[in-house]
Amino acid sequence: MSFDALLWLSFGGPEGPEDVRPFLENVVRGRGVPPERLDEVEAHYQHFGGVSPINRLNLEAIDAVRARGFELPIYFGNRNWHPMAEDAVAQMKADGVRRALVFPTSAYGGYSACRQYDEDIVRALQAVPDGPELVKLRQFFDHPLFISSFADGVRAAAATLSGPYRLVFTAHSVPVSADKAAGPPAEGGYRYSRQIVEASRLVAAELGITEYDVVWQSRSGPPQIPWLEPDVVDHIDALHAKGVTGVVVCPIGFVSDHLEVVWDLDTEARDRALELGMEFARAATPNGDPRFAELVTELVAEHTSGAPVRKLSSFVVAGCTVNGAPCAPLCCEPANRPARA
Structure with a gap:
């Protein structure tokens, strides 16, 4: 055409x-x-x-x-x-x-x-x-160039840490009701959260990593409305409580370093990890x-x-x-x- x-x-x-x-x-x-x-x-x-x-x-x-x-x-x-x-x-x-x-x-x-x-x-x-x-x-979200770019971003971030780490994928949270409204289960693949989970799985598979987490960030709606959880900062707290000493955060839901990345991850999440004495690194976005x-x-x-x-x-x-x-x-x-x- x-x-x-x-x-x-x-x-x-x-x-x-x-x-x-x-x-x-x-x-x-x-x-x-x-x-x-x-x-x-x-x-x-x-x-x-x-x-x-x-x-x-x-x-x-x-x-x-x-x-x-x-x-x-x-x-x-x-x-x-x-x-x-x-x-x-x-x-x-x-x-x-x-x-x-x-x-x-x-x-x-x-x-x-x-x-x-x-x-x-x-x-x-x-x-x-x-x-x-x-x-x-x-x-x-499942294009091989998209996945390989994130995988290399995780590798580069992990190389800055001195010890073991937990890989945490994060994406912008949405209301649970909005996520469920994205299509009937029979039409698998439409739902945002399913795609985030699948993209995370593909990146982890390219890295040879079998244990990782998928979390959410940047919620903005009324507090009484349920949104996808857990929040990335809350999850860092939970990892620390389990004895995790380092974390690599991969912003799988974002194509570039806009505000939800440079504030929510590079500022809030990083600061919280450092307060807890954890090593922190953030993988690059593909942009x-x-x-x-x-x-x-x-x-x-x-x-x-x-x-x-x-x-x-x-x-x-x-x-x-x-x-x-x-x-x-x-x-x-x-x-x-x-x-x-």
């Missing part, structure tokens, strides 16, 4: 102190997050001067893809902060783009990780009448690895030249959509919406 461009679609992040609060309000709009939680997260951003690294990291990754001789023009748009997806699609239309692929910077299923990117596409097209056709690329740029070009080639789908799990291939239409019934449904027949 013929495509004119690639839209790099990401989450977005503030570029200065004055951006932080309106950015966070965009992120949580309609979710009932208490103001005191926003105050807490705002303080995390202000700790870094009110600037998230996510936009810079995305631009660096885009440059890495271009450096591979990538032939399609690449446009960059976000869900929650500038440059917004609507503005990117408007520019694409002005440039004469008629049909484009979309790379969402999330490897997984689930509402926030997948379906919400479909909604971003729908919103952008509603804002830009007669805009280009947009075909979203598939989920890639800066040349394999990440190669992964993107492979996903594009599946559509432009019929390249084979490379994956390491038996899970269903999901996430590819056209103009934001769901890729499968019930896939990545938000928990607060009625299931569709």
Whole structure:
């Protein structure tokens, strides 16, 4: 099939102190997050001067893809902060783009990780009448380049420790109800937590590690709503109580070092481990690895030249959509919406 461009679609992040609060309000709009939680997260951003690294990291990754001789023009748009997806699609239309692929910077299923990117596409097209056709690329949590990048990150992190360690995989927590709403059990592979567990298993298998943990981080919802647990900091406490003296944390749920990595892991989790006298190391995310740029070009080639789908799990291939239409019934449904027949 013929495509004119690639839209790099990401989450977005503030570029200065004055951006932080309106950015966070965009992120949580309609979710009932208490103001005191926003105050807490705002303080995390202000700790870094009110600037998230996510936009810079995305631009660096885009440059890495271009450096591979990538032939399609690449446009960059976000869900929650500038440059917004609507503005990117408007520019694409002005440039004469008629049909484009979309790379969402999330490897997984689930509402926030997948379906919400479909909604971003729908919103952008509603804002830009007669805009280009947009075909979203598939989920890639089990792609061999994704897995090998994390495995090497764990190896490098472990090499900085002086003794034995426990490998702990971590990903952004979500409400338990949202995770269960991601698809019926018969359609195995849609559910976010299952994919996180599978990606963790694949990385551990490449490393030859049979005992490891999968935990969660960065919850932000009302305290009365159950979220995926245990939390990574609580888990470090539990490991210490068992006599574990070192930990390597692998942020398997993240493709780049944005705030949930540099604060929740590099600051909170690290500080807690050091308080307990434990050695701590954090594995790198794939964004800066040349394999990440190669992964993107492979996903594009599946559509432009019929390249084979490379994956390491038996899970269903999901996430590819056209103009934001769901890729499968019930896939990545938000928990607060009625299931569709």
